[in-house]
Amino acid sequence: MRKRFAEARRVLVLTGAGVSAESGVPTFRGGGQSAVWKGMPFDKISSAGMLERNLPEVWEWFNYRRGVLETIEPNPAHRALARWQDRFEDFTLVTQNVDGLHQRAGSRSVVELHGNIWRARCRACRAKYDLRERGESASRTYTCTECGNYLRPDVVLFGEMLPVGAFERAALKARECELCFVIGTSALVYPAAGLPEIASAAGAYTVEVNPEPTPLSDLCDEVINGKAGEILPLFES
Numbered sequence: 001m002r003k004r005f006a007e008a009r010r011v012l013v014l015t016g017a018g019v020s021a022e023s024g025v026p027t028f029r030g031g032g033q034s035a036v037w038k039g040m041p042f043d044k045i046s047s048a049g050m051l052e053r054n055l056p057e058v059w060e061w062f063n064y065r066r067g068v069l070e071t072i073e074p075n076p077a078h079r080a081l082a083r084w085q086d087r088f089e090d091f092t093l094v095t096q097n098v099d100g101l102h103q104r105a106g107s108r109s110v111v112e113l114h115g116n117i118w119r120a121r122c123r124a125c126r127a128k129y130d131l132r133e134r135g136e137s138a139s140r141t142y143t144c145t146e147c148g149n150y151l152r153p154d155v156v157l158f159g160e161m162l163p164v165g166a167f168e169r170a171a172l173k174a175r176e177c178e179l180c181f182v183i184g185t186s187a188l189v190y191p192a193a194g195l196p197e198i199a200s201a202a203g204a205y206t207v208e209v210n211p212e213p214t215p216l217s218d219l220c221d222e223v224i225n226g227k228a229g230e231i232l233p234l235f236e237s
């Protein structure tokens with residue numbers, strides 16, 4: 001593995017909630033069946049259907065999560081991945097996380113497959129806002145200063161398409177990479193979980209870093225059962 005890491009030029013990394021676990025961000029454990037909010041499973045409260053039925057409730061859920069993130073810092077896993085971007089000729093960091101911790105650790109041009117919890121967009125004119133810049137207290141009814149319509153979290157909810165181009169860009173890099181890391185994901189949510197499959201099918205050497213086995217473990221060339229914050233810095237030493 002050390003030799004591959006030292007010699008690789010084109011590298012793709014896919015991360016999930018597990019990479020933020022050591023920062024204190026709760027994981028979703030199993031992509032959505034477990035109850036996370038007022039007895040509702042994750043893929044219900046974070047769904048397009050819930051947005052239609054009860055937008056204020058969706059905002060309360062995301063306001064709560066932003067509140068948790070206010071006091072959270074990136075961990076050694078985020079910082080290692082930020083260093084890797086200057087180590088490889090062609091490095092692509094793709095994340096399912098909406099917490100923005102990769103960027104706070106210094107990662108540039110992160111492919112955010114599922115959006116970002118600090119952003120909102122207008123349901124009508126699609127104007128985008130950074131909620132930190134708006135400086136208003138958490139609300140259940142944010143409105144657009146362009147057209148007056150309601151805003152929604154700028155994240156991909158279950159049943160919604162991914163941002164145009166994001167998956168396509170990630171899939172292209174997956175087809176081209178020599179080394180693919182799958183870090184801290186239960187690999188249950190699609191199409192994100194399909195990326196390591198694309199990389200492996202194209203001949204990339206795939207490495208999973210996760211304390212537990214996942215549906216991708218058998219596909220990977222190497223599985224390292226451990227915590228990302230402890231394992232990732234070891235690759236550089």
Ligand code: BV8
Pocket residue numbers: 015016017018019021022027028029030031032043046096097098114155156157158159160161162183184185186187188189190191192209210211212214226227228229
């Ligand atoms: C779509 C944003 C087209 C919101 C999220 C094919 C098969 C089956 C189902 C589908 C399919 N295609 C589409 C679907 C439906 C659905 C889906 O995948 N459902 C699942 C539940 C089966 N997909 C969609 O709806 C997607 N859209 O397909 O559009 C379309 C449109 C219309 C109609 C049809 C199709 C959109 C999916 C995106 C949803 N939004 N997030 C929000 O955050 O609220 S998904 C969200 O959940 C995350 O972004 C992430 O993707 C997922 C959680 O998974 P993980 O990140 O892996 O986290 P988890 O807690 O599960 O696991 C943590 C892991 O870390 C564990 O393995 C643990 O062991 C490990 N770990 C713990 N500690 C550490 C660690 N690892 C390392 N170090 C540690 N310290």
